[in-house]
Amino acid sequence: MSRFLLIVLMSFFSIFSASAANADFMRSIGKIYVVVGVMLLLFLGITLYLILIDRRLTKFENQIKSDE
Amino acid sequence: MIEKGKIWKFSGVILIVYVIIAGLLIPLKPxxxxxxxxxxxxxxxxxxxxxxxxxxxxxxxxxxxxxxxxxxxxxxxxxxxxxxxxxxxxxxxxxxxxxxxxxxxxxxxxxxxxxxxxxxxxxxxxxxxQTEEVIAAEEVPWVKPANFSNNGMITFPFRNILGETIRNTYFHVPLWFGMMFLFLFAVIHSIKYLRKGDAESDLKAEAYTQTGIIYGLLGLITGALWAKNTWGAYWSWDIKQNMTVVALLIYAAYFILRASFEDPEKRARVCAAYGIFAFSTLIPLLYVIPRLTDSLHPGSGGNPAFGSQDLDNTMRMVFYPAVIGFTLFGFWLSSLQFRYLRLQKLREDLD
CATH class of the missing domain: 2.60.40.10 (Immunoglobulins)
Structure with a gap:
């Protein structure tokens, strides 16, 4: 789980570092890759939130199991 | 096939799918x-x-x-x-x-x-x-540009600095609208709690606030990426950016406050009051102060964001569904969070 979280976080940073390292690429074709980046960040962010809820539920489930 | 109570979740997703397709496929005006x-x-x-x-x-x-x-x-x-x-x-x-x-x-x-x-x-x-020396007058063939053509295509406007990033209007801006709606619902449930003392209202307020903060953070980082490629820097210390961070920090304190109470009733009461306070600071921080000074951000420094300059009719056809879609999606995320909190509370009550 935490490894997955790490991958998501790394993708966040790679979007930013890619846009910083290669401004020409980000600004080619009328800056369309900025839109791609924004959509990716949005998707990753929502995924991160789902992972958060998922983890809490798993913990909760385990508690119930141990109660029984 | 879809239960009646789930139609709103489904329509939120359909709207976002429509926004992604229309928002990416409609070409820019030459x-x-x-x-x-x-x-x-x-x-x-x-x-x-x-x-x-x-x-x-x-x-x-x-x-x-x-x-x-x-x-x-x-x-x-x-x-x-x-x-x-x-x-x-x-x-x-x-x-x-x-x-x-x-x-x-x-x-x-x-x-x-x-x-x-x-x-x-x-x-x-x-x-x-033009230099200052006086030159003899001449016959200049002045004309009045007229009879403009209209190619009748459905397009988004072309703005020189923005280019294709004008499409971010459908992904970055609706996050803020969604955040406002989420915080608004949080404050409604906070008031409800203070009036009726129903523990579920308190949990709902918590769930909406949490999703609202997620939307706000996403709005900040998508905005930073957009700013890097239009304003030139991820963070320009612009008044709009700074005030947004202040607003989000005020909301972040809500969770610190929640964590610092042992007694659930006391926690619910204090947090409901704090939630109302946080919401009342949101409007001046996001919509009043940035308008009072100069800002890079549209909708600040005196220029309204929704003039015909920023949003034409074709964009509205995508933008409004985007706002509704992302708001419904946010409500869905909040409802998941709320159901988890309710389950946990049920279990605590049983113990």
Whole structure:
């Protein structure tokens, strides 16, 4: 789980570092890759939130199991 | 197939799918990307090369027309037009000896019109300099640009600095609208709790606040990426950016406050009051203070964000569904969070 979280976080940073390292690429074709980046960040962010809820539920489930 | 109570979740997703498809597939209106050189002198024969975006200079053929227009309405037509390819064109203008305005340097707008592309405008395309020496008056063939073509295509507006990133309007801006709705519902449930003392209202307020903060954070980082490629830096210490961070920090304190109480009833009461306070700071921080000073962000520094400059009718057809879609999606995320909190509370009550 935490490894997955790490991958998501790394993708966040790679979007930013890619846009910083290669401004020409980000600004080619009328800056369309900025839109791609924004959509990716949005998707990753929502995924991160789902992972958060998922983890809490798993913990909760385990508690119930141990109660029984 | 879909239960009645789930239709709103489903429609939120459908709206977002529509927004992604329409928001990415509708092309930008043909526009002028750059002009080289961007300066000239009075009285000279000025040759410029125009680089267009989504243009069809070759295909337009004889229907191409071009003007240089001064702010006072006077304009001169291009004397020669040579399309190099679909995106590049050479224009020649004979600049009058006596420029029509009194300043030394005058900015002129470039207008290009053709049947295939419609009208493209580049404000302040060329800066013309006129020296003080008086030159004999001449007959200048002033024209009035008219009979603009309309190619009838469905397009998004072309803005020089934005380019394709104008599409971010459907992904970055709705996050903030969604956040406002989520915080609004949080405050409604906080008030409900204070009036009726129903523990579920408190949990709902917590769930909405949490999703609202997630939306706010996503709005900040998508905004930073957008800003890097239009304003030039991820963070410009712009008033809008700073005030947004302050607002989000005020909301972050809500969770610190929640964690610091043992007694659930006391926690619910104090947090409900704090939630109302946090919401009441949100409006001045996000919508009042940035308007009072200069800001890079649209909708600040006196310029309203929803003038015809920023959002045309085609954009509205995508933008409003985007706002509704992302808001419904946020409610769905909050409901998941709320159901988890309710389950946990049930279990605590059983113990």
């Amino acid at each position: 526009g002028i990307e750059s002009v080289e050189p961007s300066y000239g002198n009075a009285g000279e024969t000025l040759k410029i090369q125009v680089t267009g975006y989504n243009t069809h200079f070759k295909e337009a053929g004889n229907s191409l027309r071009a003007w240089l227009k001064w702010d006072n309405g006077k304009a001169i037509a291009a004397t020669e037009m040579v399309a190099l390819d679909e995106r590049r064109m050479n224009l020649t203008f004979s600049i009058p000896n006596n420029l029509p305005e009194n300043t030394e340097v005058q900015a002129v707008t470039l207008l290009i019109d053709s049947e295939t592309d419609g009208t493209s405008v580049l404000p302040s395309a060329i800066f013309l300099t």
